[in-house]
Amino acid sequence: MFAFHESLARVDLAFTDRHGGESTGPWSALNLAAGNGDDPDTVERNLHLAVQALGGDPRRTHLARQVHGRDVHVVNGDAAPAVPPPEADAMVTAEPGAVLVVRVADCVPIVLADDRAGVVGVVHAGRLGVVADVATAAVDAMRSLGAGDVRGWIGPRACERCYEVPEDMRAAVAQEVPPTWSTTSWDTPALDLAAGVASQLEASGVLVHDLADDLHVCTIEGEDDYFSYRRQGERSGRLGALVHVRG
Numbered sequence: 684m685f686a687f688h689e690s691l692a693r694v695d696l697a698f699t700d701r702h703g704g705e706s707t708g709p710w711s712a713l714n715l716a717a718g719n720g721d722d723p724d725t726v727e728r729n730l731h732l733a734v735q736a737l738g739g740d741p742r743r744t745h746l747a748r749q750v751h752g753r754d755v756h757v758v759n760g761d762a763a764p765a766v767p768p769p770e771a772d773a774m775v776t777a778e779p780g781a782v783l784v785v786r787v788a789d790c791v792p793i794v795l796a797d798d799r800a801g802v803v804g805v806v807h808a809g810r811l812g813v814v815a816d817v818a819t820a821a822v823d824a825m826r827s828l829g830a831g832d833v834r835g836w837i838g839p840r841a842c843e844r845c846y847e848v849p850e851d852m853r854a855a856v857a858q859e860v861p862p863t864w865s866t867t868s869w870d871t872p873a874l875d876l877a878a879g880v881a882s883q884l885e886a887s888g889v890l891v892h893d894l895a896d897d898l899h900v901c902t903i904e905g906e907d908d909y910f911s912y913r914r915q916g917e918r919s920g921r922l923g924a925l926v927h928v929r930g
């Protein structure tokens with residue numbers, strides 16, 4: 684169910700793996716997004732299972748339609764989640780009980796939390812999101828809600844030794860965000876998107892914990908545990924990053 688799960692004084696956060704859901708085939712088993720051919724009702728049940736495992740209320744689960752942009756959706760009050768979900772690649776809230784979820788397959792999932800202030804956020808950062816610096820936009824939005832000391836967790840994603848890109852793409856991204864420059868294990872141009880977001884978060888004063896420091900969390904290499912767009916293509920399942928301030 685969870686590749687990583689941590690409970691702080693007021694905040695629960697987690698990154699899912701592919702185990703413990705009801706999907707079959709390429710989406711087996713805990714696929715958290717529809718639109719890739721999986722059955723929407725099954726995806727909905729999988730989301731419920733993941734949110735309940737976090738200790739959250741499935742009816743208060745906020746999703747976003749992710750578009751590789753810089754917009755941050757702020758969840759205010761205890762209103763029901765918007766249908767259809769807002770276009771955003773980050774969500775933040777100070778509302779106890781509101782569960783925030785972003786979905787990824789190879790892109791970088793980030794959870795942000797100021798446990799003391801009770802302000803949290805989630806971010807989906809792919810190549811375009813790193814260039815747009817959506818991570819910093821999310822931190823800024825949290826500070827507007829009263830966050831001070833923000834911690835950041837970077838979850839399972841394509842690693843810097845696998846995420847191959849054309850030479851000109853590596854050059855263009857690394858010109859904007861230098862720590863992203865990387866090389867594959869087979870010696871071709873690559874991007875280290877996690878290093879990019881870590882540098883952006885640290886520049887905003889965020890204390891960063893990258894799961895890759897402790898676990899092997901490459902989505903491309905980890906077929907048994909993770910979904911991967913690069914490995915599975917259009918029918919790839921989606922992993923989730925979840926957070927809430929306990930209600």
Ligand SMILES: [Zn+2]
Nearest residue numbers: 842845901904
């Ligand atoms: Zn890898």
